[in-house]
Amino acid sequence: MATDELTEVFAALADPTRRAILERLARGDATVNQLAEPFALTQQAVSKHLKVLEKARLISRTRAGRSRPCALDAVRLDEAAAWIAEHRRVWADRYDRLDAHLTALRGDS
Amino acid sequence: MATDELTEVFAALADPTRRAILERLARGDATVNQLAEPFALTQQAVSKHLKVLEKARLISRTRAGRSRPCALDAVRLDEAAAWIAEHRRVWADRYDRLDAHLTALRGDS
DNA sequence: AAGTTGTACAACCTCTAAGTTGTATGTAGG
DNA sequence: CCTACATACAACTTAGAGGTTGTACAACTT
Numbered sequence: 001m002a003t004d005e006l007t008e009v010f011a012a013l014a015d016p017t018r019r020a021i022l023e024r025l026a027r028g029d030a031t032v033n034q035l036a037e038p039f040a041l042t043q044q045a046v047s048k049h050l051k052v053l054e055k056a057r058l059i060s061r062t063r064a065g066r067s068r069p070c071a072l073d074a075v076r077l078d079e080a081a082a083w084i085a086e087h088r089r090v091w092a093d094r095y096d097r098l099d100a101h102l103t104a105l106r107g108d109s
Numbered sequence: 110m111a112t113d114e115l116t117e118v119f120a121a122l123a124d125p126t127r128r129a130i131l132e133r134l135a136r137g138d139a140t141v142n143q144l145a146e147p148f149a150l151t152q153q154a155v156s157k158h159l160k161v162l163e164k165a166r167l168i169s170r171t172r173a174g175r176s177r178p179c180a181l182d183a184v185r186l187d188e189a190a191a192w193i194a195e196h197r198r199v200w201a202d203r204y205d206r207l208d209a210h211l212t213a214l215r216g217d218s
Numbered sequence: 219a220a221g222t223t224g225t226a227c228a229a230c231c232t233c234t235a236a237g238t239t240g241t242a243t244g245t246a247g248g
Numbered sequence: 249c250c251t252a253c254a255t256a257c258a259a260c261t262t263a264g265a266g267g268t269t270g271t272a273c274a275a276c277t278t
Contacts, residue, residue: 014119026199066275081193088186175245
C-alpha cells in the first residue's frame, strides 16, 4: 500500500466518530441518516465523515433509490493491520534479543 | 484502551514522517539529531513529532548525557492492532455469513 | 403535479497540526 | 570557566479538519 493510502487509513481511524461509524456498520449496513442519529451531529457532518471513510476505502457505497447505504470494506483495514504487524514484529524481535541478552548476562538458564 | 488513547495512537500513525521515524527506530535507538538528519526538517520539528509519539506512548525516552535517545514501545501498537483485528473479525464474519447465504441461495453444496 | 424525504454541495467559522525562526537550558570537553 | 553541542521552549504562520447553516437536487409518495 502506498504511503498516502496508509496515511488516509490511519487518519480516518484517528477520529472517534468515524471509528464509531465503523463499529456501527460492522453490525449491518446503514444509511446516512441512520448513522447520524446516535451522534449529536448534523447529517452533513456525517456525510463528510463518510466521504473520508470512502476515500480511504474503508467503506463502499451503493445506490438504493434515494438512499445510499454504506457497507464496510475490510481490505484497507487488513493493510493497516499488516503495517502494524510488520513493524511490531521487527521490534518485538529486538526486544526478544534484548531479553535473551539480559537473561544471558544474569546467567539464567 | 480508552477511546482517546486509540485516537492518539492512530493520529500519531497518520503522519508519514512519524511512521518513518518509527521505522527508523525499529532498526535501533536514535537521538533527535540522528532522526532529523534524513528528513528535510528542523530539529525542532522532529522534537515535536517525538513528543506526539511519546504522548501516544509509541516511544519512550531516556537520558544519556546531553542526548535523549528514543526507543520503541510496542504496547500501544499491539492495542491498535487489536482494535483493527477485532473489527476486522466482526465484519469478516458478516461476509462469511453472506457468502454462506448466497451459496445457499444458489443451491450449491 | 406537488410535496416530502435522503443526501450532497457551498460558504463560512474555529481550532489544531505541522512547520518555521529565535532563544533558553543543560551537559561535555578544553 | 568558557565554549560548543543536543535538546527544549515560545511565538508565530499557514493549511486543513471538523463543525455549522443554508440550499439544491433527485427520487419516492400521494
